[in-house]
Amino acid sequence: MEMVANFDAIRRTLDAQREFAQSLSLRDWRFPNDNPDVPQQEHTPSWPEANSLKSATMEAARTLGRVASELRYAQREVGWDYLGPKELSNITRILKKVLASMLWMESLVQVSRRIPRLASEMEGIYREEEQQKWCWALEQRRRPTEQLIQAMKEGLEHSMHILRLGRARAVPQSDIEANRVHASSHLEEMIERFLQGRQDPLKTWLSCTDINQSSEVPTVMESSLISTARRILDLVKYADSKVDDCTMNKKRLVLPTWKQMKKWFWTSLSREDQELDYYQYSRRSGTVKIYLGDVLQTSTDPEHLLPQSTWERIGDNFRRGFNFFGSPESVFGFRVAVATMAVSLVAFLRNSQHFYIEQRLIWGSIMIAISMAPTVGSAMYGQSMRVLGTFIGMVMSYINWYIVDQQQAGVLVFVGITMFLSHYPLIRFPTHSVPPIVEMVTVMLIVGYALQVKKVGVIFSESNGQAYHDLYILSPYRLATVVGGIGVAFLFTYFPSAATVKNCFRRDLASLLYLLAHYYRSVYTTNSLLVNGLAGDHSDNKSLGRVLEEARTRVLAKEIVLLQAMEQHSWFVHWEPTIGGKFPRDAYNKLAEHARNVLQFSATLIEIADSFHLAGQMSSQPWVEDIRRLVTSLDLKSHEVTSLLMTLSGAIKTGNPLPLYFKAPKIRLPTELLAAAAPDASILSAENSSEPAFSAIASMDITMMALQDDLSQLLSGTKHLVGELNLLTDIVPSKELPADVDSILAREKRD
Structure with missing residues (x-):
């Protein structure tokens, strides 16, 4: 459990x-x-x-x-x-x-x-x-x-x-x-x-x-x-x-x-990726697209105003059908159907139908349907693992059948041992479950067919239209059909266009920063409510503090899924062929790491405020007012941090350069703010080191110091990826610029 x-x-x-x-x-x-x-x-x-x-x-x-x-x-x-x-x-x-x-x-x-x-x-x-x-x-x-x-x-x-x-x-x-x-x-x-x-x-x-x-x-x-x-x-x-x-x-x-x-009924009709174990799911089923609509209430359409009349509402609902058929899932499903029919079409032609059934080309059609994935990297991984599993199954079929000289009792014993041993990697490495599953299916398919022929004979075995082959021929035949189906699936993974893991990595990183801006802002709103005693009764499901906590938890769960997704994207990149320049994998990993740190430090601030709130309920010391003044002073900077994260998200998503001279906000440490807002605040003295407020301020102080560092690293890393707006070089071709343009621009900045 x-x-x-x-x-x-x-x-x-x-x-x-x-x-x-x-x-x-x-x-x-x-x-x-x-x-x-x-x-x-x-x-x-x-x-x-x-x-x-x-x-x-x-x-x-x-x-x-x-x-x-x-x-x-x-x-x-x-x-x-x-x-x-x-x-x-x-x-x-x-x-x-x-x-x-x-x-x-x-x-x-x-x-x-x-x-x-x-x-x-x-x-x-x-x-x-x-x-x-x-x-x-x-x-x-x-x-x-x-x-x-x-x-x-x-x-x-x-x-x-x-x-x-x-x-x-x-x-x-x-x-x-x-x-x-x-x-x-x-x-x-x-x-x-x-x-x-x-x-x-x-x-x-x-x-x-x-x-x-x-x-x-x-x-x-x-x-x-x-x-x-x-x-x-x-x-x-x-x-x-x-x-x-x-x-x-x-x-x-x-x-x-x-x-x-x-809740189960409605979620069965909708996406349910909020608490998805992405790490385990993606290795079995490929890359999963993470949607933000179930945690954000900002789904406005810039091309359409809100419907005002009945006809406009009907038309608005009618447009959802186009969105459904034009969604990435529908496009991927159409791609899989075309790839599968490229081989299965042989079964619907009179002159080739017998060949399709006799030579078991249906194995290739099945492998096409189950081995395709939305992105190239995850598809390459899944297809490679299926070929590996089939090859191991072929080898184990030879061992199970010929090591006991085709004796049925011995074959059954060895098949049982094979199934037992195959479950070890399945249980020990659940995220890599494809090879052992395919290996067990291959063994049962090949050895089971051979046992059937020994029991009922060749004539009855060929009554379904499939030609009889000895096991030493059927095993490589199975591998050949699987490789052929994998080859067709690989072709249609790239044709007519390829959805790469690199693009998913960039999209999910932008989504993570966008959600992180909402989460960061909600942290300060929650802190202000807790410190000022406006959160209400936590046991009341309708209180503002409880409602905000549930919404913040949903956003946090989605961000954890996005972090898992980017971890898998980074892993799937190794399986994806690179055409052209190299993908800046290390740069994206560093950005994801800094975003994770910002998320962790934001969650830490909530825990600090919660612990202070519990301690503040048991005391009426003057330092409670000091903390309230501190939270009020920090509130303005939270808007600047939110704007920074939103800007970085938009730049990464669109690929557009950042604004000129864009800088990370300077977050003053809580000790500095409190000293300026309340010069006579006694909580900063060593005599009050055992007070909960001292611990709260100290925790916020070093947490926000590291938070400032990660925000600066996020900004510099994004500048490295998308660049910075340059009004001269962006509109003038580089070959028309003078050789000393860099020194001229540097001198212009100093002036």
């Missing part, structure tokens, strides 16, 4: 977080690059703990994506189990919050790698004595951090056991009741002890150094750990509540709700 795999991935991520926290005190934060001509990456020391944390967190995100992908099917099933659709949805919602908290820690990895470089750009100096104090502060927190992480792992194990996920241990009922009380209270006690124990080391550390990005790292790390612990505590309490309401007492008949049945 994917939910069990997600629990295991969370445990591994917690172990990686512990190792990462231990490595912070041993890392040298002084940036050693004194040569500006040498790339800074070559001087950055390796950090295996950080790499392990990133890999573990991404694995937790992938397993949670598979949970969300399978949840919609679990909600529609009829079963006999403890947990129903409502319970599974609630558990998944809590797991998403746990992942958001862990992404907070993973974003700290991204920030920590950049601190030396960004600090050197801001003329920050890491002195030897500051390094020693840094190590001392982190060493003081090593033991409490390990204890808290261990308590979180115990809470996860307790939740799995209570919810009966995975293999349950045989534990007496009395021990279960005692452990229920102990699990939640122990985790609460560890959180409170961790909060109390961090005050003195932090105050001592901050009183000896300036408040900068390096001094904020321990605060942010501990805040993310506390947030993760509180989310896991919510999971433990929810699991205990299912025992209290007798849900886990016995299994029951689980039926889908009427709401889920209606």
